[in-house]
Amino acid sequence: MxxxxxxxxxxxxxxxxxxxxxxxxxxxxxxxxxxxxxxxxxxxxxxxxxxxxxxxxxxxxxxxxxxEEKEPTVTVVRLHEKTAVTENDEQLQVYPYFPFDSSKKFEVYFLELMPGCVHESERHHGSVEEYILVCDGEATISIQDVKYVLKKGDSMRFQASQSHTYANLTDQKTSFYLLMYYS
Missing domain, CATH: 1.10.260.40 (lambda repressor-like DNA-binding domains)
Structure with missing residues (x-):
């Protein structure tokens, strides 16, 4: 400092x-x-x-x-140094990587879904877009009862004001990055 x-x-x-x-x-x-x-x-x-x-x-x-001290020009986030927010008996683990910053209008999370995990997300108010980028496994994203199956390397975006569910319907762990953009 x-x-x-x-x-x-x-x-x-x-x-x-x-x-x-x-x-x-x-x-x-x-x-x-x-x-x-x-x-x-x-x-x-x-x-x-x-x-x-x-x-x-x-x-x-x-x-x-x-x-005030300026933000560093480089920030490194290491998964093993983060503490997960968990739900469904730790079937869902959410790691906050970059918290919301009003000047940037986005936040980034890393999520892990254990086999069989189904998480119904709350609808977001306002104009919020979610971007999902799958790292490993297979994620089934349901948006208003339409299912989208994403595999490693796949990505999608959608308006988060709609009802949506994240699920891992496989027998292996699934992980993905979630970027939430507040326009």
Missing amino acids: NSIQTQIAENLKNIRKLRGYSYDQLAQLTGVSKGMLSQIEKGESSPTVNTLWKIANGLQVSFSSLV
Whole structure:
């Protein structure tokens, strides 16, 4: 984790460069001297709260956008490090991989269905699409009483506002990724 001073330096530099501002332009907008702005960006000065508010107001950004740590550019999710949410006496195991993020409008899960598992999913309100990508085994997806059999490598998408069921009607474990997109 970066120190707050380093984080402020990186965030200020990124915002300034993204907008194409020189130090002179930034100083004019914020009321903070270009020397101080340069020192902050280089991590040589730790700005006061008052100085940060001047910068935030001048740039018309939130205070937190200057101090918050940015999301990593790479995130690795390992199944063995996740805890499953289970149902039907552990016949259904749901691993949350990427939780819902309002800026991205989707979430990703990894599901395992044990042999004989049938799970009736609740209808989702609003405009939600589900995308299923089968990794192993065979999944039978029923949407309003129409059955679709998906095997390893198959995928599908559908409006999740309809009644739908996931089933493994085989004698081997089935696994698939489920992406839910909120348009």
